[in-house]
Amino acid sequence: METSINSISYFRPAAVSATRHGGLDLSSSLVDDEEKLAVANKIDSEKVALGVRMILEGLGDNPDREGLLETPARVARMYQELVYGVNVDPASEITCTFTEETEELVLVKDIPFSSVCEHHMLPFVGTACIAYLPKDGKITGLSKLARVVEVASRRLQVQERMTTQIADAIETKLKARGVLVLLEAEHLCMSLRGIRKPGSKTLTTALRGEIKENTALRQEIMTLLSRP
Numbered sequence: 001m002e003t004s005i006n007s008i009s010y011f012r013p014a015a016v017s018a019t020r021h022g023g024l025d026l027s028s029s030l031v032d033d034e035e036k037l038a039v040a041n042k043i044d045s046e047k048v049a050l051g052v053r054m055i056l057e058g059l060g061d062n063p064d065r066e067g068l069l070e071t072p073a074r075v076a077r078m079y080q081e082l083v084y085g086v087n088v089d090p091a092s093e094i095t096c097t098f099t100e101e102t103e104e105l106v107l108v109k110d111i112p113f114s115s116v117c118e119h120h121m122l123p124f125v126g127t128a129c130i131a132y133l134p135k136d137g138k139i140t141g142l143s144k145l146a147r148v149v150e151v152a153s154r155r156l157q158v159q160e161r162m163t164t165q166i167a168d169a170i171e172t173k174l175k176a177r178g179v180l181v182l183l184e185a186e187h188l189c190m191s192l193r194g195i196r197k198p199g200s201k202t203l204t205t206a207l208r209g210e211i212k213e214n215t216a217l218r219q220e221i222m223t224l225l226s227r228p
């Protein structure tokens with residue numbers, strides 16, 4: 001089906017279109033999800049703690065002084081939380097789909113995320129915007145889109161790959177006619193070290209299907225995304 005610009009210019013409230021993260025149902029805790037924790041538990045925390053202890057020694061500090069005594073174990077637990085998504089397919093987060101009589105654009109913007117840069121093991125923090133064109137009215141819950149972002153972020157990651165993984169998950173699971181994913185993040189490895197440019201943002205996009213092919217449609221989406 002062709003998507004005209006008009007069809008995305010006039011949103012029907014029931015079809016949900018641009019929404020902010022504040023409107024999403026994220027009531028269930030992702031970290032408490034038993035399945036995720038089971039995956040996380042495959043991480044060898046003892047080995048991680050041992051490595052952290054060696055880093056402390058390598059830095060010339062004394063890992064046995066009071067302030068550092070629990071640090072290796074604490075850091076190991078922290079990494080369990082930061083990378084729990086490593087063996088989880090982001091597409092598996094789209095656990096339910098609905099059929100609505102809509103072929104119109106769905107757009108969720110400003111989904112916050114934090115991930116860990118695999119080159120420096122420092123965080124990068126930002127927001128994700130997702131737009132897709134449903135095929136045959138197949139949509140998913142908006143919170144599922146936020147979960148896709150969450151799982152893709154919870155691993156040692158690079159922003160470019162994370163963007164692609166989110167787009168692929170939505171394209172494959174919903175068979176969407178078009179997908180646009182835009183990530184905007186500050187990388188602490190650029191802020192704290194090296195070039196030391198705090199506040200600089202990295203933007204990455206992934207485009208699929210009709211949104212990739214239709215320049216006017218893509219521009220319309222970018223206009224919606226740039227609205228305050």
Ligand SMILES: [Zn+2]
Pocket residue numbers: 117118119120121122187189190
């Ligand atoms: Zn980095």
